[in-house]
Amino acid sequence: MKTETFRGFGGVVLSVERHGSPEDPGVVLVHTGGQSAVAWRQTAEALVAAGRHVLCPDLRGHGRSARPADGRYDLDAYAEDLRALLRALPTRPVIVGVALGAAIALAAIADDGAHLAAGVVTAGVAPDLDPEAVRRLARDPRPDEGADPRWTTGLDMATLQQTLESVLGQVRLPLLILHGADNRLVSLEARESMARRAPNARHVEIEGASHDIAADQPERFQALLLEFLETEAPRDPMAYQSGSDVRTLRDALGCFGTGVTVVTTTDGNGTPVGLTANSFTSVSLAPPLLLFCLARSAGSLAAFEASSTFAVNVLHIGQQPTSDRFARPGEDRFAETAFEPWHDGVPALVGSLAVFLCRKHAVHDGGDHRIFVGEVIRARFEPRRDPLLYFRGRYRRLHFA
Ligand SMILES: Cc1cc2nc3c(=O)[nH]c(=O)nc-3n(C[C@H](O)[C@H](O)[C@H](O)COP(=O)(O)O)c2cc1C
Known part of the structure; x- marks a missing residue:
């Protein structure tokens, strides 16, 4: 494992953990608020064993990443940070995000960001989050991660909802949507409404898990993730045909x-x-x-x-x-x-x-x-x-x- 830095939105210096060989197809794992890349170590190990190159950024104000001088912790700033990382990669990875990380992953692939990823896996997020549960969670982030307590204040729930609705309505990338059955943030109605908004996505509900499915049900989570990767981002040769995007042709050349x-x-x-x-x-x-x-x-x-x-x-x-x-x-x-x-x-x-x-x-x-x-x-x-x-x-x- 190597730790590197890159420049995010507004030049903020962000840290990223790199696991496995850069020759392998990439997966970017985005942690949720109050955590850091460390939360992904077990998942990263399993993915590397399955022949993937894994990148785990620390969100701004989290882990080893700097706190932005301008105090920006809004969804746009987080998404721009992720785009900066994606743009620097030689091939398009699958992005996996949990809760806030999942919202950031979806925001990053909005509009022309779609060509930066090969697919997206979200865990524990929906456009209609329960605002009270979000507030409770933000007040009580995991104590061991030392995150900047301000990361929650910049998150505007209405913007988050709007962004997620709009991305789900337009996204053409392969999408796997995971929900923990015990998630207090996302009600049953919110899950159903998300399924309606993203009819082409695969939706899976996981028993015995809250929003952080990777931590609560690691084996089930990894199995679903690997199955998605094998189908949507197989290790076989990528294919180009006329009309495909230029990036794929560049990768082929x-x-x-x-x-x-x-x-x-x-x-x-x-x-x-x-x-x-x-x-x-x-x-x-x-x-x-x-x-x-x-x-x-x-x-x-x-x-x-x-x-x-x-x-x-x-x-x-x-x-x-x-x-x-x-x-x-x-x-x-x-x-x-x-x-x-x-x-x-x-x-x-x-x-x-x-x-x-x-x-x-x-x-x-x-x-x-x-x-x-x-x-x-x-x-x-x-x-x-x-x-x-x-x-x-x-x-x-x-x-x-
Ligand atoms: C390894 C490598 C190979 C490159 N090959 C070419 C090339 O064959 N033709 C080209 O037009 N640009 C190529 N570029 C990009 C140019 O070097 C780059 O765009 C440069 O800034 C152009 O300078 P100019 O705008 O001052 O002419 C390559 C860049 C790298 C790093």
């Missing part, structure tokens, strides 16, 4: 491991221009051609369109900071990077694994990218270094010598 390059040129003033690109491919030996693809949205596009020469710098394992720098917008990328002007002043990054200096041969339309084909006029390379690799949205290194 990310299965092709590549090296990493920085492509460089100069603009009309002779100022160096460059960006990180892994869309590099050798094309032809006679004549010697290669290509890379440049997004039409890239700020560097105009310079590459105008210039008649460019260079492809293949990065070695020690150049990951360079790759990061040339992929981040708004940085003076060359200020921190050793380079030498090569033919026509085109910058060659010092120490690269290989540099190919090219005369522009052709530029083709490539949808939302432009395809730059270059004729190699000079190349130099370093035969003894390992490459920087990129696979499934992350940097990698060679495993064998």
Whole structure:
């Protein structure tokens, strides 16, 4: 288990526990108010054993997460925190939430948040919560978690109800809705009305459990969760077909491991221009051609369109900071990077694994990218270094010598 931090809504520093291998399909477990990620340890262990990668954030003001300076504990702020975590993941996880955590999970997938998750499991929440029971629970959070007592004051029940109603009415993602039969927060009528609002969801009632089903009936909870994961987010290959969302296509394309390059040129003033690109491919030996693809949205596009020469710098394992720098917008990328002007002043990054200096041969339309084909006029390379690799949205290194 590893504990990491990430930035949530308004920059608040939040803590997340990571269990298992990031290669496995993800599950995000969201605890309820007054608890912390620690509440999920047993569930996380069971999920890791079943081949899942598990992330358990501490909500703002809970566990190791910071208390927001502006004191915001409303549903929107919590949901934005969760979205920030989801956006940073290489693939879409299933989100599981208990009570407040479940409300946050549903709020996070509202509107365009829907593409951030593969499915949602809620335990112990419904739009029509019993307000008196909520107040009682908020006054008496679990004593051992040391949560900021203000977390309850920001929660407006009317907003929560409205948000949940609206999400349940629009959600297309696979949804499993669990209720503990002994839950004082959610009456039988509230459960029935939730079932009517989400007719495509699977609804299960669990005897001998209150809102915190994971704690009260761990085995039953885990069995239901695993069954849902196996059906809705199987470990088999994900599928893409035309019309599916772009993220799935990116995930599919990310299965092709590549090296990493920085492509460089100069603009009309002779100022160096460059960006990180892994869309590099050798094309032809006679004549010697290669290509890379440049997004039409890239700020560097105009310079590459105008210039008649460019260079492809293949990065070695020690150049990951360079790759990061040339992929981040708004940085003076060359200020921190050793380079030498090569033919026509085109910058060659010092120490690269290989540099190919090219005369522009052709530029083709490539949808939302432009395809730059270059004729190699000079190349130099370093035969003894390992490459920087990129696979499934992350940097990698060679495993064998
Ligand atoms: C590993 C990696 C590979 C990338 N490959 C490409 C690519 O092939 N083509 C592209 O247009 N952008 C690619 N990018 C994104 C650009 O580097 C990034 O958007 C950069 O900020 C663009 O800079 P610009 O807008 O100044 O041109 C890649 C980013 C990373 C981290």
